[in-house]
Amino acid sequence: MDNIKQLNQLGLFDAKVPRYTSYPTAPQFTTGIQAKEFEAWLRAVTPGSAISLYLHIPFCRRLCWFCACRTQGVSKDAPVLSYLKTLKDELAMVAAALPKDVTLSRLHWGGGTPTILSAEAIISLATAVRAVLPFAPAAEFSVEIDPSEVDDARLDAFAGAGMNRASIGIQDFDPKIQAAIGREQSYELTSDVADKLRARGIHSLNTDILYGLPFQDAGSIADTTRKLLSLNPDRVALYGYAHVPWMARRQTMIPEDKLPTAMERLVLANTARDLFLAAGYRAIGIDHFAKVGDGLDVAARSGKLRRNFQGYTDDTCDTLIGLGASAISKLPQGYVQNASATASYVAQIRDDKFASARGHASTDDDKLRARVIEEIMCTFQVSLSKVEAELDVIPVDLRAEFARVQQKFAHYANFDGDRLSLTSKAQLLARMVAREFDVYAMNEQGHSLAI
Ligand code: SF4
Numbered sequence: 001m002d003n004i005k006q007l008n009q010l011g012l013f014d015a016k017v018p019r020y021t022s023y024p025t026a027p028q029f030t031t032g033i034q035a036k037e038f039e040a041w042l043r044a045v046t047p048g049s050a051i052s053l054y055l056h057i058p059f060c061r062r063l064c065w066f067c068a069c070r071t072q073g074v075s076k077d078a079p080v081l082s083y084l085k086t087l088k089d090e091l092a093m094v095a096a097a098l099p100k101d102v103t104l105s106r107l108h109w110g111g112g113t114p115t116i117l118s119a120e121a122i123i124s125l126a127t128a129v130r131a132v133l134p135f136a137p138a139a140e141f142s143v144e145i146d147p148s149e150v151d152d153a154r155l156d157a158f159a160g161a162g163m164n165r166a167s168i169g170i171q172d173f174d175p176k177i178q179a180a181i182g183r184e185q186s187y188e189l190t191s192d193v194a195d196k197l198r199a200r201g202i203h204s205l206n207t208d209i210l211y212g213l214p215f216q217d218a219g220s221i222a223d224t225t226r227k228l229l230s231l232n233p234d235r236v237a238l239y240g241y242a243h244v245p246w247m248a249r250r251q252t253m254i255p256e257d258k259l260p261t262a263m264e265r266l267v268l269a270n271t272a273r274d275l276f277l278a279a280g281y282r283a284i285g286i287d288h289f290a291k292v293g294d295g296l297d298v299a300a301r302s303g304k305l306r307r308n309f310q311g312y313t314d315d316t317c318d319t320l321i322g323l324g325a326s327a328i329s330k331l332p333q334g335y336v337q338n339a340s341a342t343a344s345y346v347a348q349i350r351d352d353k354f355a356s357a358r359g360h361a362s363t364d365d366d367k368l369r370a371r372v373i374e375e376i377m378c379t380f381q382v383s384l385s386k387v388e389a390e391l392d393v394i395p396v397d398l399r400a401e402f403a404r405v406q407q408k409f410a411h412y413a414n415f416d417g418d419r420l421s422l423t424s425k426a427q428l429l430a431r432m433v434a435r436e437f438d439v440y441a442m443n444e445q446g447h448s449l450a451i
Contacts, residue, residue: 018435024438034356047099050104050108050139050317051105055107055125056344059113064250065221066213066382070340087324093354107141108141109143130161130162141163147185165203173190174215177216194232210239211272285305285377288311325355333361357389384419404436
């Protein structure tokens with residue numbers, strides 16, 4: 001409890017801090033980066049290299065209240081099919097700008113709800129991708145699966161197209177909590193889809209659950225966690241629910257007076273965490289768990305764990321291209337985000353222009369800070385000599401910065417002249433420590449609680 005009091009004094013329970021899936025974070029992107037820069041950066045991709053591709057499907061049959069994703073509710077297929085054509089056109093434009101012999105190391109379909117596509121549409125889009133960007137050896141093809149919006153034909157289509165990893169969003173299995181967040185999804189349905197995925201050769205199954213939801217308590221999250229463990233997932237993401245109704249209007253439907261306090265959120269997170277660890281999973285970074293031998297576990301133990309827009313990853317490609325409305329691309333030169341509104345994204349691609357709307361060209365200082373922040377978020381420590389070996393230019397006195405941060409988090413951080421590290425009791429502070437290296441002063445209200 002002394003530890004909790006001290007963390008409280010450091011502001012853990014009040015702090016609103018970015019999740020640092022990129023640096024700078026997306027709110028810092030500006031309109032200074034447009035299609036011209038994106039095309040030039042695509043043309044500069046190393047010939048013969050492997051890249052990663054993310055396809056964004058911004059449509060859902062249902063709009064869950066807790067969800068802050070940019071997505072559009074649709075009941076008919078026509079808008080989805082029209083979007084699909086645009087996505088293929090964008091793919092062709094990107095492929096034309098890339099060197100000819102680039103291959104795909106990772107392909108991820110997310111959303112929204114990728115499983116909203118019909119079996120024919122899935123096959124058609126996957127065929128289009130593989131025609132211009134063939135899979136590299138040991139490529140991974142992952143898809144976000146909504147158990148409420150999938151059937152055997154669509155699962156067969158994904159498996160036939162080479163899907164070998166899948167992710168199922170769960171949030172919580174308690175019907176009362178599901179009703180309060182506007183997302184009903186029974187354990188039985190989820191379990192059935194997990195079995196069907198495995199029967200189709202999916203070798204890695206990821207699942208997401210949330211803590212910090214209305215009506216959750218230690219007993220309910222323990223029950224959800226035990227049910228989740230019975231599905232035998234290879235990876236689990238345990239995210240804190242971010243209540244940001246000023247950014248995600250659907251969240252105004254969530255009963256705010258039933259949300260747990262920051263202190264209660266900590267109890268919820270620790271209850272689930274203890275159960276995952278007791279079941280033999282390894283903790284990965286701030287909010288993931290993986291079975292021993294899973295790719296994330298191997299990457300974490302070999303110092304190759306990375307962070308990207310999907311959270312933690314063992315993907316080491318330095319180029320990730322995002323296709324679709326609002327999708328973000330990350331290239332060695334910086335970040336580019338497509339127009340967020342589906343209509344303007346579609347209009348630009350139909351005009352034969354890239355839909356780039358915002359972005360950021362990374363300076364040497366950004367690249368350095370991005371690596372420092374990524375290391376802290378992945379391993380809770382960062383080594384001066386490791387960062388210096390990886391980067392050509394070190395434009396700031398990093399040693400002085402490490403010393404400053406160590407002083408600020410005195411009882412929770414050590415600095416031995418090379419390595420700044422958080423103590424085992426202080427890993428909850430990782431986002432706050434990472435923020436110490438973020439020179440783009442963030443508007444605190446715009447982000448979620450540090451716990
Ligand atoms: S949780 Fe999934 S299905 Fe629900 S609104 Fe968000 S993206 Fe759509």
